[in-house]
Amino acid sequence: MINRHFPQRHRMRWQNYDYTLGGAYFITVCTHRHHHCFGEIVDGEMIRNAAGEMLAYWYAELEHKFNNIECGVSVVMPNHFHCLLLKMDNGASVADIVRWFKTMTTNAYIKRVKQHNLEPFDERLWQRSYWDRVVRNAQEYEMIQNYIFDNPRRWHEDKFYMR
Numbered sequence: 001m002i003n004r005h006f007p008q009r010h011r012m013r014w015q016n017y018d019y020t021l022g023g024a025y026f027i028t029v030c031t032h033r034h035h036h037c038f039g040e041i042v043d044g045e046m047i048r049n050a051a052g053e054m055l056a057y058w059y060a061e062l063e064h065k066f067n068n069i070e071c072g073v074s075v076v077m078p079n080h081f082h083c084l085l086l087k088m089d090n091g092a093s094v095a096d097i098v099r100w101f102k103t104m105t106t107n108a109y110i111k112r113v114k115q116h117n118l119e120p121f122d123e124r125l126w127q128r129s130y131w132d133r134v135v136r137n138a139q140e141y142e143m144i145q146n147y148i149f150d151n152p153r154r155w156h157e158d159k160f161y162m163r
Helices: 050-065 094-114 138-150
Strands: 023-030 039-042 045-048 069-076 080-087 131-134
Touching: 023 094, 045 050, 045 069, 050 069, 050 080, 050 094, 069 138, 080 094, 080 138
Parallel strands: none
Antiparallel strands: 023 080, 023 131, 039 045, 069 080
């Protein structure tokens, strides 16, 4: 029986899909409460701060941690991160990969807060889950790639844009 007094969470994963399969995946992770942690957009260009640079570093490290993936295009935005992950074969699931990325970036962020190099975040760095899309064909891949490249220029139109 569904309790009608509480809102139902939107299912974010493709039901019955095996996320350990090879393929291309469009991933978006957002900061908790859309807090701007990673830099700012100036004249349509993302200017990453130290936390934004740290995110880019840990994204590149994914290829060293998981030997079955290739890091595709990505963009660090003030309050979220988009990327295209290419999984070559079965292995770690997309959830495992994103979990590791969020853990490493959170730990690195906390370390820098303790060194007084970054402002503390409120409660946690990341939202509890993430958005994903299984890329279905080359045309969709190209469309997503262009979306990622254009994201800083279109920041004020972005659904994650919040002041």
